[in-house]
Amino acid sequence: MLPQIPVFDGHNDFLLRLLNHPLRREEIWNGQDGTGHIDLPRARAGNFAGGFFAIYTPSPMSGDLEQMFAAMDTPPYCLDLPPMLPMTEAVNVALAEAGHLMWLERKGDLQICRTSAQIRAAMAAGKIAAILHMEGAEAIGPDLDALHVWHAAGLRSLGPVWSRPTVFGHGVPFAYPASPDTGDGLTQAGKDLIRECNALKIMIDLSHLNEKGFDDVARLSDAPLVATHSNAHAVTPSARNLTDRQLHQIRDTGGMVGLNYATQFLRPDGMRGDCGWQEMLRHLDHLLSILGEDHIGLGSDFDGADIPSCLGDVSGLPKLLQAMLDHGYGQDLVVKIAHENWLALLERSWGM
Secondary structure, eight states: OOOOOOEEEEEEOHHHHHHHSGGGHHHHHTTSSOOSSOOHHHHHHTTEEEEEEEEOOOOOOOSOHHHHHHHHTSSSEEOOOOOOOOHHHHHHHHHHHHHHHHHHHHHTSEEEOSSHHHHHHHHHTTOEEEEEEEESOTTSOTTOHHHHHHHHHTEEEEESOSSSOOSSOOBOOSEESOOSOOSOOOOHHHHHHHHHHHHHTOEEBOTTBOHHHHHHHHHHOOSOOEESSOOBTTTSOOTTSBOHHHHHHHHHTTOEEEEOOOHHHHSTTOOSSOOOHHHHHHHHHHHHHHHOTTSEEEOOOBTSSOOOTTTOSGGGHHHHHHHHHHHTOOHHHHHIIIIIHHHHHHHHHHOO
């Protein structure tokens, strides 16, 4: 019997999947589509209790996507970052994705949660507990008026950047081997954004932010430092992964890191090819050695990345938890990693 432990997840791109197929969202959610990583039947099978549902605006493709992926299969590589997106372009996409999440709530199987108490209540009621998260703040202008609009709509977590630059700061390229120290820190608008997020109790996500931007957030923020879907640079030296110095900073603020399942951030060689439990557990071991048992969780990147075939999709989460148990993690630790650490982190970040 695989463990029946609820999993609360740090990051998924399911809303982007619905954006790409808006006329089929009913069959996608009901599991008739069979593609991707998340739908309601597979979520139930995997004891998926909820997580951060990302609003993300994709860049217009310039160049051959297959060529880009091929570069990631032949390290070393450093892919060019897409240019900054205008707010007018991002707003329409962000509103459409938020609309999909609210449609899911109207369906009755999911609840958008604004407090940790609401998350626990939704889990107890058998509903998927969703946090409205924004990955890359292109839909917010430097005057921050839109931040207040999004907060009123339920936004409780925000990453100032995806990897491309925004008016707020700079992300890391998809590069291997590479340091996250790849450019300038936060702009003045970015510093204002961090202060306003603190005032509104919006959690700040450091995933994708470069090292100088990370350090700026660490200096400015009065909240725990959080990277919702990042791994250990010491194991896989990708620019997207966190150095030991960054991990120590996160631990010292009572923060949190969610393990990213994307194979190129798990494999020591930085390639997109398949990998197994061993690579995932190697990152968990390293993160635990620095962060400790109370500051690590899961941050899948479901529907936004290539993930190990041994996991497959959201229905495979019990197999991941079993792999942790077989690796020697105790039941209490596995429960913490699966959901309790995220819920405790959100109580610390939101104060409710």
